[in-house]
């Protein structure tokens with residue numbers, strides 16, 4: 001299907017970035033939200049992104065104005081009967097999604113593709129809220145959605161290959177990189193980020209020093225620390241996603257106690273100007289913190305849980321080795337993909353490190369069966385000339 005016009009439901013942080021991306025590539029966009037205040041907020045967010053693009057010299061003021069004029073927003077269903085694709089970006093609440101998909105199924109033309117930006121619910125389940133299961137697909141964007149170049153494409157059990165092909169082609173036309181991933185809780189990127197964010201909160205419970213924990217991530221080359229990332233994405237969003245991971249995968253995703261405390265206290269991050277870091281404060285990392293032995297342990301804990309989860313995803317065929325690497329670099333700005341990173345580090349080093357951390361901190365560090373097998377059989381990664389990449 002040739003996608004010419006698009007509808008967005010939900011104009012929050014993610015939805016606004018999606019609206020801006022679509023309009024910036026010349027697509028007419030209809031978006032809806034539940035009240036005028038939220039509609040205005042979305043327009044303001046989109047305008048802010050355009051203002052920044054003009055300031056950075058990426059667009060002229062005139063071009064920005066033209067692209068803004070492609071956007072129609074409101075609380076009604078106007079325009080949704082014409083669109084070829086709808087992207088749902090409402091809060092992660094299954095009842096809300098049920099109502100939205102039920103409505104879309106009723107008002108959208110036959111043949112329109114209905115995509116969900118869910119990060120945690122099953123696409124197959126969401127598809128059952130419609131009478132067009134084969135036209136429902138997962139299109140999972142990453143925050144900030146106008147910046148991050150990955151979109152995970154997820155098929156439900158009945159999604160048609162033509163629908164998948166159409167959305168993959170469409171993502172390419174938006175300058176994004178689509179990566180097909182298997183349907184499972186957290187899909188791919190959120191599995192690695194989820195366990196990493198949990199680890200950061202466990203550290204915070206032990207250490208109580210956000211700057212040190214974030215610095216431990218910066219030291220391994222992550223673009224921002226996990227606690228800063230949580231403030232950016234919203235702790236309620238991450239809590240919801242990580243709870244789903246726990247329900248599906250069990251104890252290695254056990255939630256730090258701090259999570260529910262933060263939710264109860266309303267410390268949801270930048271959107272409420274209250275998170276791990278103080279209200280609205282622009283956080284500046286210290287110039288340089290020497291990487292001492294303690295900081296190195298924190299860095300290794302963050303890195304090893306992510307690499308281990310990446311290897312689990314490879315073993316479960318969530319995606320190929322090269323796509324796992326590509327997705328994590330594009331969706332979470334990891335400096336190297338987790339599979340090649342593990343091969344470079346040495347699978348024996350990773351395996352032994354995980355075993356040590358398992359003894360100290362518990363089951364969440366349990367090495368993946370594939371890692372154990374390869375490390376014990378002498379497939380040690382780059383240094384032995386054979387490792388995970390031979391499975392690519």
Ligand code: CAA
Pocket residue numbers: 048049052053118119141142143144147148190193223224229232233237241331332333
């Ligand atoms: N909140 C919102 N937007 C932010 C931000 C923040 N805390 N920090 C930076 N940005 C925006 C900036 O406003 C800027 O936007 P414009 O292009 O419109 O001006 C853009 O990001 C680039 O900013 P900078 O030039 O300052 O670039 P940077 O080099 O500092 O990079 C970053 C910023 C892109 C956010 C980078 O730090 C990064 O890639 N971080 C990792 C992000 C990540 O992991 N995202 C995935 C989260 S998980 C998810 O989204 C899935 C889910 O289901 C919840």
